[in-house]
Amino acid sequence: MGAVLTFPLVLLIVTALAVAGYILGRGRAARIAAAAPRTLHSRPNQHGWHVVFATAIPALIFMMVWAFGSGVVSNIYVGSAIPEDLVDVQVPFQQREGLTEREIEIREEVLRTQFVASVKGLAVAIDGYIANGNATEADIERWRADLAPLQDRLRADGQVVGASITQGMLTVAQDLRAFNRAIATIGPLAALALALIGFGLSLRAISAEFRARIAVERWVLGFLVFASTMAILTTIAILSAITVPSITFFREYGLFNFLFGMAWAPAGDVVGIPEGRDGAYESVLGFLPLIWGTLYISLVALLVAVPLGLLAAVYLSEFASKWVRAWVKPALEILAGVPTIVYGIFALITIGPFLQAVVGATVMPNTVSVMTAGVVMGMMLVPFVSSLSDDVINAVPQAMRDGSLGLGATQAETVTKVILPAALPGIVGAVVLAASRAIGETMIVVLAAGALSNVQGLEPNPFGAVVTVTTRIVAVLTGEGSGFDSIDVLAVFALAFTLFFITLGLNLVAQRMVAKYREQYD
């Protein structure tokens, strides 16, 4: 049984209230104005808008925050709802032997994380099961005695149930569901109350002296600030989603071991790796070979993309006739819209064999290699670089060109001595953006860089196969054998985390460059 009042319904009511508020507010103000002309501080429609904002904005913001926050809050709730002595989160007695305090603690933390995930999954599954009309709340409680049939029923209905259900899981899941229900009931009610309060207060506030115009401006400003905060919050949310597992991983595996490890061999997909300390984690998860592959391929890609893209941009903006420009520029932009998987296929079946035929199979044993992926990724980045550079080159004022040409400089001198130097910071910004795309690029490298699951050391040969950060994330998460809760998966979060910071850093650098460029013509 869901709550009667839901957010969509409240949204509808708020909209209706806002429309009514506009009409009422404007009418009231207009009557005051008619009674005493020229005494009104703000125009009637501004009074109307004030009612609209006062009604809608607090309610809307509240709903967003509530929807966003309830997930977080219920996460915290699950954590606190797990009884300390629950067997599900205890390391079994026979396994404790030979483990230090700290190791037990880490194990328990991992168990808790897994348990929380299972509980959340189960809660969703039961919700879905009931929503499909297969059972009532009471049924669920009745089935508690024997869990195996419950699990089968849920599965039969198409609900996803990960681990096998235990008593502890069901208890906590039911707790969680009750909590979520409470949240889902209170939220819309509170939102509606906020809307009504805003509606009433703002209507009452209407008077000749009330400065509705100024109040409206404040509302608008506040809303803009809120909108930009949301963008930042999204970033923070993404970051926090990967930070927690990453930190768990760093603590368990060791930050130093990860960052400076020279081999990558997750146990999930490798047979024959000697077992770790006690068979718990035999994976070897070093970051260096992966970032090496990523940077190597990105370097090749930039060596292809930057000269070609820059020359194309210079040609298009300075030398090409109008006619050529009208055709080539859209063509380049279409190239930018080709899905990367298509580039990947192209690399795999055309460029790879071609390169192999050129350099020979001794140098290039596989068709997948740094060069295969790098060259094709470079082609993919050419339109990206050229379109950004074209923009910055075009932003150099015509007066600069005139000044140079007027002194008897040739077109080529003008481009190399005035336009490119003036556009340089912007171009560097474009290149850095291209670099961060290259580093994050996935599809091409998955197909064309190599797919070794056991990498030892750094591959110096540009025609050799390498693995990259992104390909390993894909490999582990698409589950070539590894369970979703293994140390390998935690390592993937750490990879994503590190990748995030590398591209973040690059983007910050790029932004600074672009900002510096803008200053020059102010």
Added chain:
Amino acid sequence: MNDMRMTERGVNTKDIKIEARKVQVFYGANHAIKDVDVDIEDKTVTAFIGPSGCGKSTFLRCLNRMNDTIDICRVEGDIILDGEDIYDKRVDPVQLRAKVGMVFQKPNPFPKSIYDNVAYGPKIHGLSRNKAELDEIVESSLRRAALWNEVKDRLDAPGTGLSGGQQQRLCIARAVATSPEVLLMDEPCSALDPIATAQVEELIDELRQSYSVVIVTHSMQQAARVSQKTAFFHLGNLVEFGETSKIFTNPEDPRTESYITGRIG
């Protein structure tokens, strides 16, 4: 060198540097210059005056083919520089512009240092053999443009960081540094204070000793002070062209008279 022509036109004591005949300029469908005939003499300052939008800048830009950079602009008629039609296919606009320099209406320093702004022309034309000579050219150009004292301690500072009037003088210095034979100046003193204006006018007078100068100005006093010949443009037509003293004291066309006395604006 143009002795033939000199004898033909006995009144003239000076060579004709630029000879414009039946020049028409179109911006798309807009007929901006109509049938203009002008002779620019060597070693003379010629002033172009006229109300805003009458086509002074447009005509000036024709004289070194700067209008080539405007897509929609079309020029017809003949403009002869030293006996050669500058719109002839064989003429290289790059060489032409090295010979006919220009100071634009809006200051447009490059986003480079003050030094590099002035050294730009001499460098690309190879006017100096070494750094010392280049320094020499930069200093003398800045001095002639009356800017040296203000910038001599910060030659490495960006030219775009100067004030509007300083930028205008920097652009003058930049144009002077390439030693053109003809210098086209589009309102070179529009942002200058009286002292700097006087210094630039002094420079123009000095340049006249060896070059020919064309100056667009909105100041009647300035035209009267610095020029020997004056051309009055109105709505794209050349209304009157002659000795400056005559234009200002005894104009033939009633429109000229109304303009210089302040009635057409």
